[in-house]
Amino acid sequence: MRQKFFFLVVASIFIITFVPVIVLIGDTLYSLPKEYSLLLDISVWKVFVKSFFLSILVAFSTTVVGTMLGILFVKSDLKFTKFFLFILIIPLLIPPFMIAYGWFEVLGRNSLLFGFLGVWFVHFSIFLPIPLLFSMLALKEIDISLEEASLVFTSPKETLKSITLPLIFPSLIFSFLIVFILSFGEYSVANYLRYDTFSLQSFVYFSAFYDYQKATLLSLPTVGVVLLVMLYFEVLHNRYTFGINKTYKIKKIPIQKYKKMITLMLVFFVFVVDVVPIFMLLFKGLDFTNFIDGLKLGYKPLLKSLIYSSLSASILSIFGFLSAYIIVEKLFKWYKLYDKGLLFLFVLPPTVFAISFTLFYNHTWSDIIYASPLIILFAYLGKFLFLSTKVLQSTLEKIPASFIEAAKLSGASWKEIIYFILLPLSKNALFIAWIIGFIFSFREISMTMILYPPGYQTLPIEIITQMANGQESVIASMSSIMIVISSLMLGIVFKLSRTKE
Amino acid sequence: MIKLEKISKRHEQKQILDEISLDIKSSQRVVILGKSGSGKTTLLRLIAGLEAPEHGCIYIDSKLASKDGKIIIPPHKRDIGMVFQNLALWSHMNVFENISFGLKMQKVDKRKIKEQVKEMLKIMQLEGYENKNIQNLSGGEQQRVALARALITAPKVLLMDEPLSSLNIELSSILLNEILNLQKSMGFTLIYVTHSQREAKSLATQIIKIENSKIVM
Helix, strand or coil: CHHHHHHHHHHHHHHHHHHHHHHHHHHHHHHHHHHCHHHHCHHHHHHHHHHHHHHHHHHHHHHHHHHHHHHHHHHECCCCHHHHHHHHHHHHHCCHHHHHHHHHHHHCCCCCCCCHHHHHHHHHHHHCHHHHHHHHHHHHCCCHHHHHHHHCCCCHHHHHHHHHHHHHHHHHHHHHHHHHHHHHHCCHHHHHCCCCCHHHHHHHHHHCCCCHHHHHHHHHHHHHHHHHHHHHHHHHCCCCCCCCCCCCCCCCECCHHHHHHHHHHHHHHHHHHHHHHHHHHHHHHCCHHHHHHHHHHHHHHHHHHHHHHHHHHHHHHHHHHHHHHHHHCCCCCCHHHHHHHHHHHHHCCHHHHHHHHHHHHCCHHHHHHHCCCHHHHHHHHHHHHHHHHHHHHHHHHHCCHHHHHHHHHCCCCHHHHHHHHHHHHCHHHHHHHHHHHHHHHHHCCHHHHHHCCCCCCCHHHHHHHHHHHCCHHHHHHHHHHHHHHHHHHHHHHHHHHHHHC | CEEEEEEEEEECCEEEEEEEEEEECCCCEEEEEECCCCCHHHHHHHHHCCCCCCEEEEEECCEEEEECCEECCCHHHCCEEEECCCCCCCCCCEHHHHHHHHHHHCCCCHHHHHHHHHHHHHHCCCCCCCCCEHHHCCHHHHHHHHHHHHHCCCCCEEEEECCCCCCCHHHHHHHHHHHHHHHHHHCCEEEEEECCHHHHHHHCCEEEEEECCEEEC
């Protein structure tokens, strides 16, 4: 009974989210003989190489800086680290183009911003929280005695180099690859800053020329890159598991005389990377008249955004819990494949994912999905299920097996164990998964832009539409609403995480 | 050799050690005995310099090592070796790399490191284990690697924190004998923390019992 139920869960997710991607790959391969000339075009590959280089640079810079910050936040006795972390995370939680727009408000039509450097810098601030959070989680997982065993022989600096960094290395590689793929697939910043990237080309073929086949063909190398990156990680670093299994007390290193200098440098860094563009948006947007204007124009999309994000967050929490249960309980032989499949969908560029949905659902039989917000909810489910699953997986893994065994001995069925033991113990994680699901759905633009049915646009879509022909103050006001809501949600996650600790 | 003067330590408002004074002479085998949570591991960590006492002084070789919340001599300059309760073997290094770490940090010549590790592996009956992964060793073998790592730099003091607690009686008796023989042949001062009367009796030249944050002789 239990196997049947969970098989149905996996089957539904597979049909809703995986099948469209498989159809896309099949369709692309089928049209290859007809359209292959596109892949022989040297200019296409030039853009591919340019995008590849950009993403490598973004991944490298964010990993280096994120790791340094992670070490500083976790291992040093620096003050206000939570505050700095909060500010640094915000760009990840708002639509990426907003940071670019904030910089445009500061710099104007500057050639530095509208080009490679600008796209790199905006991607850097958006994706920096990923290696930062990964390194922080990994550092918290290091058993303190492993570092102390080294301290008996050498200095804290050498211990950091010889013991701590090698121990968190798999996690850093993993975050490097995630950032690389996410940056490779992100097109809204490049679109706004008029810089040609590979994912943008695919989007343009689809949205401007409505050329399905060329758009899908261009997605093929991207899918290839994603699969290669995943394969590389699987082969070389398969020991790494995402999520915290056990946290240890951290040995803080006093930074004494450097504390003031480091704090000042950090304030400067946070100011330049995050505060300036966000402040510009808030400064303009939260002016009372502008705010009212923005609200008048944007309240309907805002309402839709809130409804879709709430629904999506609820669906993600439910399926995230069920998926986590499947993985933790190793319910099927192929549970690892399912786990990797969720990761694959998460890192698959949103354009590719959205085009696959259009290809699969744009038929008469599926009109009820394609012509309604269901298409958006399905896309969010596929894209973000990995995140909610991992949040819940790390909680379920911490529940002692004896809790479940004791319930079994008392005669509880699997349903009763879930209801009376696992769900109450995962209450906090469920809420965090809900909030994370909400934030990511709320900020989503890349897939929604391709998929939203007429009359169902979300707030980020409305903002991007206004960017083409609206008033700056109204755009800033709508952006401010997004920033405020996302920050509030992040605040709740911070508060809850602290309680959980 | 090691002198503790009125050492006090608290953890989250709880008094762990209360004005403890102790004098440990060179080449002795001191066993610190006590129930779990009695503060014996904290005492060992204070001697190692991994923690600082809130009050009191610690002298090593007549030099002030820690005083009133401050670590004056850092752990790696105290000439000590330590075997942790969970052994703390680095999984990203093989047996050779784990054992040679201390020598590498002392910038010893590579050829000499090889020779010394080979010698140590022979003493520990681990010949041929150089390239093995830590995860592939048995509990007893891991124990020997941890001991080899702690002794490779020929420290004056060896600190051991319940090193045999996870092993069965038979294996722990064998290893206990080996530790005893090593101490006699190498002449280091041994400070050994345990809750086992059996281990204490078979090893110690001096037993120190800790109860309610104080030493009970």
